[in-house]
Amino acid sequence: MDAQAKGRSSKRDSFISKRGFILACIGSAVGMGNIWLFPTRVSAYGGATFIIPYLVFVVLIASTGIIEEMSFGRAAKGGPIAAFASVTKKRLGTGKVGAALGLVPVVTSLAMAIGYSVVVGWIFKYTFDSLTGGAASIQGAEQFAAQFGSVASGNALWQTIGMLAAIGILVFGVSKGIEKANKVMMPLFFCLFVGLAVYVATLPGSSEGYRYIFLLDPAGLADPIVWVYALGQAFFSLSIAGSGTLIYGSYLSDAEDVPNSAKYVALFDTIAAVVASLVIIPAMAFAGQQLSQGGPGLLFIYLPNLFSTMPGGALFMAVFFVAVLFGGLTSLINLFEAPIATLEEMLGMSRRTACLAIGGVGLAVGIAIQGIVSSWMDVCSVYLCPIGACLAAIMFFWLSDKEWVLEQVNKGRAKPLGSWFYPLAKYVFVGVSILVLALGSILGGIG
Template sequence: MEQTRRDSFRSRWGFKLACIGSAVGMGNIWLFPSRMSAYGGATFLIPYVIFVVLIASTGVIGEMAFGRAASGGPVAAFGTAAERRTGRRGWGEALGLIPVAGSLAMAIGYSVVVGWILKYAVASFTGAALENQGVEAFTAYFDTAASSWGNTGWQVAAMAGTLLIMALGIGGGIERANKVMMPLFFCLFVGLAIYIATLPGAADGYRYIFVLKPEGLLDPMVWVYALGQAFFSLSVAGNGTLIYGSYLSKEADVPESARTVAFFDSMAAILSALVIIPAMATAGETLTQSGPGLMFIYLPNLFREMPGGRILMAVFFVAALFAGVTSLVNLFEAPTATLQEKLHLSRGTAVAVIGVVGLAVGLCIQGIVSGWMDVCSIYACPIGALLAGVFFYWVLKKEDCLVQVNLARRRPLGRWFYPTAKYLYCGVTVLVLILGAVNGGIG
């Protein structure tokens, strides 16, 4: 599997920050805190950390190594594995289109959400958002933005910024943007957490977060939703991590990079909980909301009532915007790279084609984006992850798999790695698919 000459990340930390940017998203901000609140605070952290370690040490490593091995996205990677196994790559390439299509669909839905965030970020600075008085007013404000054709200008602006980053290339655009946005994201959230800690009543939130109730571990749904949180937060879907891995040099240590990504992604989730749960406690409330309702209705109303609410809201939504844009760039990268690989289009042309398709469809689904994203998360992401796992750990020969995983490492991974990845991780992706379908989504 030889690497062809193509754009790449210019530094190892540039690659890591890009992968962290792809993983850190709305699941960290609007879902993790509510999951902690609903399932026992620190109790929820135990299964969550277990699943993060499992998925990062198998699935994330596999997708990074697979992309680097093939020097391409899912189509090239699956085709290469199929050719190694059967001598024919066509069937592998055909199946590789599934995670690419899933990535494009997820990106289209995500672009709507990033448009909402941009609207709120600007409205926070201008003070327009603070003109709303109470939950009902914020509900009406958000319902207008989330209606069909209700947020077109902001969505177009968000897409334009995203496509500009992509058009500048991997090193000059994506790496550079993540080197700015990801450190700022963490700095802004740390600042929010510190400020919230000074407010009366915040201690009740911390008490809930850090008190462990072992009996909660007997609830199977704690484990189900911890699995969903870890799985979707780490962005194993056969596309994003794999395509970024394809731009990685042979001198990089993939398992070490996977550990770094998992650590900072988990820190982003915990930071969000340290901001949102104590913030609710300062108002004497318990966090019961999740998703867009939490982020665009209840939190803005809470910020409005706090000292320095305008600054708090602005900092929060700017940080969320950074997380949203870096994730959106990653989701659009797999279909963009596929056009470059298969149709030999220039970078700019491929970005333009994907941008036109993404914007046209995205504007049309503004009013139904919730259902659209449910289909993507329940079916597309687990199927993409399963296919990537099967092709790397089952179709590709064991010796080829281990060579790619251990490339540039001083010590190869232990004997535990291959059977754990081949059987346990691939089994987990099937479980996520089944549990998501039964429960109407777990991530």
Template sequence: MKKRESFNNKWGFILACIGSAVGMGNIWMFPTRVSIYGGGSYLIPYFIFVVLIGFTGVIGEMSFGRATRSGPIDAFGIAMEKKGKRKLGELLGGIPVLGALAMAIGYTVVMGWILKYMIGAFTGSTLSPEDIDGFASSFGGMASSFGNNAWQIIALAIGITILMFGVGNGIEKANKVLMPAFFVLFIILAIYAACQPGAIEGYKYIFRIEPKVLADPKTWIFALGQAFFSLSVAGNGTLIYGSYLPDDEDIPGAAGRVALFDTIAAMLAALVIIPAMATAGAQLNQGGPGLLFIYLPCLFKSMPGGYIIAILFFVAVFMAGLSSLINLYEAPIATVQEKLGVGRKPACAIIGVIAVVVSICIQGIVSDWMDVLSIYICPLGAGLAGIMFFWVCGKKYVETQVNTGREKKFTEKFVPICKYIYCPVCLLVLILGILLGGIG
């Protein structure tokens, strides 16, 4: 039997997991929601949900992957094998795998946009429009059907090339560069924003607490959605990374570090973007691609040293996006390896060809594509993984796997909390997403 790939060391794994969690949600959604939902009034429920999901779902998916030494399809199959229903388990395991592939394909479109703007920051084209309408027109042309083919293919090629080098020499080494560089660049940007006149109003905005907003159910609902999707619990990427872990890894400790650094990344984004908007006297009420590709470039153009700021910003965003992209593609690539019995490079090539064709075809509908995945498939995948591990595998099995590699036994309340709080939360995220048109 061929030896399974693995991470070279503890921090290589943790940085890879941080890379999977730190992405566009931290940068183009978190600051907006902090602004809209009352600053500190939003941060309080957000921190609560990060702790809840980080110490239930993230630990569970990492442990499930390590226990089965496989991707979602075989992991679900192994869980159901004792019930005599392995085929059903494998069929259900296909849901998060296909979800990861579809999400990666949609993310590829976004990465094409980011790469074009990053290169344009160096050449000057990113900041060349004269006004907000010009920035909107420039983005609209790029984001239309077949509007950015070349940059998109290049972004995908970079991600697939990293994946071809494997777990230790590809994913791990890439994240050891991408994640430290991302944090350093955003710290520099945060310091720059702090030095701008009027930035203090932005900080007041971030840390204010309004009891009325804190009591509003919508504040809690969207904080839950942000935490849930930011921590990448979907039954795919975190699970497959866990499958590469050695038995001496302390998974609860690793999950805590991932949750911590993901939260720091989100806060850094808020500490850059909200004070920057405050210096211009602008209200931050625009999230998603519009913030990243229209409003912020327009703001950078008007700021002292805006050319340099745009370069730092889009390089950092590209690094965050690339780390998430390779995580999303890893689950389908590993599945092709396991199910077709092919090597890593042929598996990467197969997935890469599929991704090129589909991502080019969905450029004009990528927003709707990603909405369907975030509303239905991601919470469904997370919920199925939770049910398989915490309900089907049983308490004794779960406790054994979670405590493997630990010097001190993890809390005995872990399994009940996961069964009766985390799993229902996954269902709640699914239902609320359907009712509200998405909360992630």
């Protein structure tokens, strides 16, 4: 660790337990992609025919990209700006180039957080409505847009509540805020979804949903588009963007085993996606319906109306949206942390001032973009997130010395990673990151 990194480390908050760090990283990864996109793609591309390629890419990304971002942040003891600057200073003699490039994932994280805050506002509204019996009142996309798609629609209140909840957690810092919140919300998220899955299993006709989820069509594995969207699902679900995982890694002790942590993050993120499918697809089978749409329409229009027809549907719906709320909040917290930490590191702001500044900007812009949030998020996910991921990977694997890279990833391990790691990460993972950007640009998004 260089002198600057040591200086930053002495001043910064950090995770106080391995479990807290892993749960926070799981919380950053588990979100709407697990709940409204993964089940849709499992349905669209043939159950296990999609899950198998997805698992292949999860293993690849977890064993390279997640390890890279965690290790990079830990080595720099700072966010993307500090991490990138440390590399270009060694390579080019100046950290200014790296600092400028590090702004890309920081700005991307803020932009994603702003867009996500709109969605979290919707989730808060639906959670409230599900508890009071009004969540199944919206019948179509036009009605949803009228209620949520503009500044005048009334969602500003719920978006403000969501922002206050996220910033209220973040203002307490890493150990007392982020870590404690994830220690509560992530276990509850999994418990609630598992409970929902058990309930759905008791419904007549749900067995057809399970049969479909685990159906394998060998011919489908030869379809390139299945592999393309499986790659996109794995890449974005695991929160690879050069920001969120990197900033959480910066709060990690040198004694922690990063590859082991990466394994648990990938495992539980995958479990979350599969359990969501085990709730949603069998519920569709019970209703005699096939899952044909994803995104907000699935979560905020179709599912509430479906749940209202189920035995005990009101309770089911309330539990479902409380669980979704935990997943949304933990992701939003992670997205805001990189820009907040940047203000602390670069401008010397106090934690509270940085949180209030970012929260204020996020709320003002978020309310203004309610009518274009879909396009806003598309720009972030199609272009900005893959660019951030590519920059971080290139900085770590191509501009840094191999010996230094291996030293960082093996810190805290009893046994170093095998010789497979470095070439797989440097050539395959970096190539895959570039491919995600290229395919997303061509196809209009793959994750």
